[in-house]
Amino acid sequence: MGSAFDAGQSAPDLARRLIGARLVVRGAGGIVVETEAYTRDDPASHSHRGPTPRNAAMFGPAGHAYVYRSYGIHLCLNVVAAPGEAVLIRALQPLTGVDLMMQRRGRQGLRQLCAGPGRLGQALGLTLDDNGRPFGGPDLWLFLPGSVPENVIAGPRIGITRATELLWRFGLAGSPWLSRRF
DNA sequence: GTAGTGATCTTCT
DNA sequence: GAAGATCACTACG
Numbered sequence: 001m002g003s004a005f006d007a008g009q010s011a012p013d014l015a016r017r018l019i020g021a022r023l024v025v026r027g028a029g030g031i032v033v034e035t036e037a038y039t040r041d042d043p044a045s046h047s048h049r050g051p052t053p054r055n056a057a058m059f060g061p062a063g064h065a066y067v068y069r070s071y072g073i074h075l076c077l078n079v080v081a082a083p084g085e086a087v088l089i090r091a092l093q094p095l096t097g098v099d100l101m102m103q104r105r106g107r108q109g110l111r112q113l114c115a116g117p118g119r120l121g122q123a124l125g126l127t128l129d130d131n132g133r134p135f136g137g138p139d140l141w142l143f144l145p146g147s148v149p150e151n152v153i154a155g156p157r158i159g160i161t162r163a164t165e166l167l168w169r170f171g172l173a174g175s176p177w178l179s180r181r182f
Numbered sequence: 183g184t185a186g187t188g189a190t191c192t193t194c195t
Numbered sequence: 196g197a198a199g200a201t202c203a204c205t206a207c208g
Binding site (some may be wrong): 046049052053054068069070071072073092 | 189190191192193194
Binding site (some may be wrong): 008036038044045068070071072073074076078088090097108112116117119120122131157159161 | 198199200201202203
């Protein structure tokens with residue numbers, strides 16, 4: 001654990017590398033166990049049709065956050081990998097600030113504390129002000145593990161209807177903290 | 183365990 | 196007007 005976060009790579013590569021990374025948002029967070037990659041050529045990506053006010057951060061600097069509202073209710077967190085490419089953080093193993101996250105989520109089980117992009121956003125206390133903020137402080141932190149975990153598996157992404165043949169969902173094999181089994 | 187529905191914001195048709 | 200990178204609640208087997 002501990003190497004600095006270096007961005008500027010393709011989203012699928014970064015998505016795989018982020019498994020096992022440590023994510024902390026203002027004192028709450030844990031180990032990343034599930035991610036998804038989205039690119040510009042990808043019909044399922046927000047960036048596919050070009051920049052809009054909402055997805056502007058996705059075309060901003062790599063290593064910054066892209067936070068968007070999902071289904072009018074939830075806030076989801078992405079890491080910008082390259083212009084128009086980002087990695088959606090889908091699930092964490094809770095580690096830091098668990099009490100605070102439980103409080104924000106309101107008596108949900110520990111298993112469902114950060115299992116899913118919307119739940120994760122609520123547990124971390126994300127706001128739209130986090131959109132476009134850099135990882136590396138003062139609010140957002142991301143530490144890659146020294147070595148890439150070997151037990152990373154890939155599968156189809158969740159909740160999309162286009163480009164479902166791409167195996168761009170990555171997860172820590174056998175982890176009980178995944179939003180769904182692979 | 184599965185199935186249906188409501189909540190409510192951004193974009194596209 | 197409809198769909199979407201979602202979740203929680205309810206009803207029913």
